[in-house]
Amino acid sequence: MARVAAELRERVSRANKELAESGLVVGTFGNVSEVDRRAGLFAIKPSGVPYEEQTPDHMVPVSLETGQVVDSDLRPSSDTPTHLEIYRAFPCGGIVHTHSEIATSFAQARLPVRCMGTTHADHFRGDVPVTRPLTREEVDGEYERNTGLVIVELFRTGGLSPEEIPAVLVANHGPFTWGKDAFEAVEHARVLEYLARMEVRILTMAPDVARPDAFLVDRHYLRKHGKTKYYGQK
Amino acid sequence: MARVAAELRERVSRANKELAESGLVVGTFGNVSEVDRRAGLFAIKPSGVPYEEQTPDHMVPVSLETGQVVDSDLRPSSDTPTHLEIYRAFPCGGIVHTHSEIATSFAQARLPVRCMGTTHADHFRGDVPVTRPLTREEVDGEYERNTGLVIVELFRTGGLSPEEIPAVLVANHGPFTWGKDAFEAVEHARVLEYLARMEVRILTMAPDVARPDAFLVDRHYLRKHGKTKYYGQK
Amino acid sequence: MARVAAELRERVSRANKELAESGLVVGTFGNVSEVDRRAGLFAIKPSGVPYEEQTPDHMVPVSLETGQVVDSDLRPSSDTPTHLEIYRAFPCGGIVHTHSEIATSFAQARLPVRCMGTTHADHFRGDVPVTRPLTREEVDGEYERNTGLVIVELFRTGGLSPEEIPAVLVANHGPFTWGKDAFEAVEHARVLEYLARMEVRILTMAPDVARPDAFLVDRHYLRKHGKTKYYGQK
Amino acid sequence: MARVAAELRERVSRANKELAESGLVVGTFGNVSEVDRRAGLFAIKPSGVPYEEQTPDHMVPVSLETGQVVDSDLRPSSDTPTHLEIYRAFPCGGIVHTHSEIATSFAQARLPVRCMGTTHADHFRGDVPVTRPLTREEVDGEYERNTGLVIVELFRTGGLSPEEIPAVLVANHGPFTWGKDAFEAVEHARVLEYLARMEVRILTMAPDVARPDAFLVDRHYLRKHGKTKYYGQK
Numbered sequence: 001m002a003r004v005a006a007e008l009r010e011r012v013s014r015a016n017k018e019l020a021e022s023g024l025v026v027g028t029f030g031n032v033s034e035v036d037r038r039a040g041l042f043a044i045k046p047s048g049v050p051y052e053e054q055t056p057d058h059m060v061p062v063s064l065e066t067g068q069v070v071d072s073d074l075r076p077s078s079d080t081p082t083h084l085e086i087y088r089a090f091p092c093g094g095i096v097h098t099h100s101e102i103a104t105s106f107a108q109a110r111l112p113v114r115c116m117g118t119t120h121a122d123h124f125r126g127d128v129p130v131t132r133p134l135t136r137e138e139v140d141g142e143y144e145r146n147t148g149l150v151i152v153e154l155f156r157t158g159g160l161s162p163e164e165i166p167a168v169l170v171a172n173h174g175p176f177t178w179g180k181d182a183f184e185a186v187e188h189a190r191v192l193e194y195l196a197r198m199e200v201r202i203l204t205m206a207p208d209v210a211r212p213d214a215f216l217v218d219r220h221y222l223r224k225h226g227k228t229k230y231y232g233q234k
Numbered sequence: 235m236a237r238v239a240a241e242l243r244e245r246v247s248r249a250n251k252e253l254a255e256s257g258l259v260v261g262t263f264g265n266v267s268e269v270d271r272r273a274g275l276f277a278i279k280p281s282g283v284p285y286e287e288q289t290p291d292h293m294v295p296v297s298l299e300t301g302q303v304v305d306s307d308l309r310p311s312s313d314t315p316t317h318l319e320i321y322r323a324f325p326c327g328g329i330v331h332t333h334s335e336i337a338t339s340f341a342q343a344r345l346p347v348r349c350m351g352t353t354h355a356d357h358f359r360g361d362v363p364v365t366r367p368l369t370r371e372e373v374d375g376e377y378e379r380n381t382g383l384v385i386v387e388l389f390r391t392g393g394l395s396p397e398e399i400p401a402v403l404v405a406n407h408g409p410f411t412w413g414k415d416a417f418e419a420v421e422h423a424r425v426l427e428y429l430a431r432m433e434v435r436i437l438t439m440a441p442d443v444a445r446p447d448a449f450l451v452d453r454h455y456l457r458k459h460g461k462t463k464y465y466g467q468k
Numbered sequence: 469m470a471r472v473a474a475e476l477r478e479r480v481s482r483a484n485k486e487l488a489e490s491g492l493v494v495g496t497f498g499n500v501s502e503v504d505r506r507a508g509l510f511a512i513k514p515s516g517v518p519y520e521e522q523t524p525d526h527m528v529p530v531s532l533e534t535g536q537v538v539d540s541d542l543r544p545s546s547d548t549p550t551h552l553e554i555y556r557a558f559p560c561g562g563i564v565h566t567h568s569e570i571a572t573s574f575a576q577a578r579l580p581v582r583c584m585g586t587t588h589a590d591h592f593r594g595d596v597p598v599t600r601p602l603t604r605e606e607v608d609g610e611y612e613r614n615t616g617l618v619i620v621e622l623f624r625t626g627g628l629s630p631e632e633i634p635a636v637l638v639a640n641h642g643p644f645t646w647g648k649d650a651f652e653a654v655e656h657a658r659v660l661e662y663l664a665r666m667e668v669r670i671l672t673m674a675p676d677v678a679r680p681d682a683f684l685v686d687r688h689y690l691r692k693h694g695k696t697k698y699y700g701q702k
Numbered sequence: 703m704a705r706v707a708a709e710l711r712e713r714v715s716r717a718n719k720e721l722a723e724s725g726l727v728v729g730t731f732g733n734v735s736e737v738d739r740r741a742g743l744f745a746i747k748p749s750g751v752p753y754e755e756q757t758p759d760h761m762v763p764v765s766l767e768t769g770q771v772v773d774s775d776l777r778p779s780s781d782t783p784t785h786l787e788i789y790r791a792f793p794c795g796g797i798v799h800t801h802s803e804i805a806t807s808f809a810q811a812r813l814p815v816r817c818m819g820t821t822h823a824d825h826f827r828g829d830v831p832v833t834r835p836l837t838r839e840e841v842d843g844e845y846e847r848n849t850g851l852v853i854v855e856l857f858r859t860g861g862l863s864p865e866e867i868p869a870v871l872v873a874n875h876g877p878f879t880w881g882k883d884a885f886e887a888v889e890h891a892r893v894l895e896y897l898a899r900m901e902v903r904i905l906t907m908a909p910d911v912a913r914p915d916a917f918l919v920d921r922h923y924l925r926k927h928g929k930t931k932y933y934g935q936k
Contacts, residue, residue: 343908406914687845701777
């Protein structure tokens, strides 16, 4: 158990550094976590500690079952209950939250990052959607937990696959992305920002342009992710 | 007194360097000051000296009471009378002025940087407002002092709290930000630029989108600044 | 033959590194190839290998005649059949494909990068065009080969010269550029991105502005490329 | 004479390097010159030589009277006749030409960079104007010389002061700036780019916003440039 946590902390610390170096976070904003489902634990960034001071020991293990901190005197990221609800509902291994400039602009404009081409389809099989705004009760109550529940609700009611679309924009807040582990979640955060950057230009220059055909999106998604994928070596 | 000034100069010099490294200033533009209210002094950047040549000895102490330079042969920043009026009216410890690209664009467009999401609400509890243009009399007279007075007037007549909204855009000029000390003022200048960058995109892509609910703004502002704040350690 | 391939691999490896350093590629996206027409071979980046790990030995030689890999156990870039069709139809020496941010935005917006001034005319004698979208049959069939055929079709039916306009945008996909060798193709990819960046601004600020006169475009194109060129030394 | 040229070449070489480091030039584009009016010479960048290879010896002296190269086997920049006409008509000491991204976008959109605030007024006392397009005769004839003549015509017929507005946009081409020496001309090129960057945002967000009052523009211009200037030390 202690060894599991040590390895998890080391990986999460490394992924947080990778996030900090990606230019996607401002100040102490943003956080990465990774789960070990057999151990029933995830580790997450502590709250408000500057990225450059963070060591693996700062990463806070949290129980998947109880949501309580395990073996640490530090407070976990204030967004921890959001991560918890996502781990409980979606079959993912790592989660990232940022206030990255362009994806957050879309969250604030309450616009999805639409799938407009092959760069998008190589990573996400469809639009990256926006949640509904939280109600007063949800904000005044367990706000961060409710943020997670609203994300899960969006995927459930919209019939979206969290494996094929591992990203979401929380209205007036910012993006969450996930992946098979913390590093893939960081990669998805980086790609989402890039796609959003292109979508700004499309909305400005050609807001009514036709969307790519579904068969093109599928071809690209499946050449990288399907059983018959043929991108990369092996 | 001399020791107070020495410490103040050293801090202000450091904060000016931090500002220069932030990418928010062009050439010799921009300035940072910090006040020691017990000593009745603030120290500010000298006028037109390149950032890379500045040492603590270049920082110019100015009397809060008389507005006169104390113990220095250098001219203080030409914006010194603006800083003076802000220190006299607002309970802050440090002030920053920049011509940072995006916030200055808003000042020139005479548009506020609206509070459109949680990144904003984490720092400013409401829109960052724009002053009215100065009159011919105000410009032809004590121009820099009148700039300060117009800022103070805006907050007074608008019922705005300079503690909850520590930033302003001077019409056709640029942003001033403040904080509990010079370093927080620099941080606010940096965040304002980031928020403005996002607001450009919202105005372009979704100019009529609904604003976030007040209860969301309050929740975020208060989780970082209120008596019941729960962000960060301890 | 082996020596030819070795030299080609070394050059292509170097050009791929130059592309990676240009900021035009994200992750493992993008690829460069160069052809040796006498040897009947071109060499291209392997599929999905991180740029920083690539050595000349990783570059994959491909036969111009058969399209088959020669002397390598690695899979060539998945876009190899597109390069093959371009080499077969156009008299060029090197080809580059990227998902560079702005040119890809144009491909997704299905807008040409118009020739709006002398910077453009110095490199491309006219608009950089967009292909038609591929049909379902083309996508479900030999997709990458058909991409190349659609590029060639566009130049043939449009009466465009691949020598005077060594660049194209594939609808909903991204740019391909070519040149007399791999390095000129990289240079064209870089210039195209720059021109697209300016075109975004023109479309935003002055969508109806008059285009430059043809005699200005010709003057600039010919002062760098024509028989009577007088730019540069000698 | 030889010593004059040596010093001029050294200064022009240094200013060209400064321009290259400013990020305002792409490839071998852009050029800086400086004049020694007593010696009747200006020195300018050679045509098409990469910035990193340039030494003072590469800089080409040109006679103000004849426009001929003096003491050099290299070809001067192809834009040399434009510089020559500007030196003949305007009382300046250095000239810069770039294809910098945003200022060139304005030249292509045939829009002036308007004076919208104090950052502009600190450097240019009014809008930076755009020339008319050149006629077919002007382009087919002595094109580069005619470019200079069209710039001079614009200032003459518009009653503009080349000392108060040391910058221009040539339609569908790009910016030229000048100053008391080559280094100030580079500084003006850098500031123009920054101002243009802000003007893009104003045109996008608030195209109809009121312009700053003339008395504000004058106040700022004169506090830095007038006889009664009070910016800087001394």
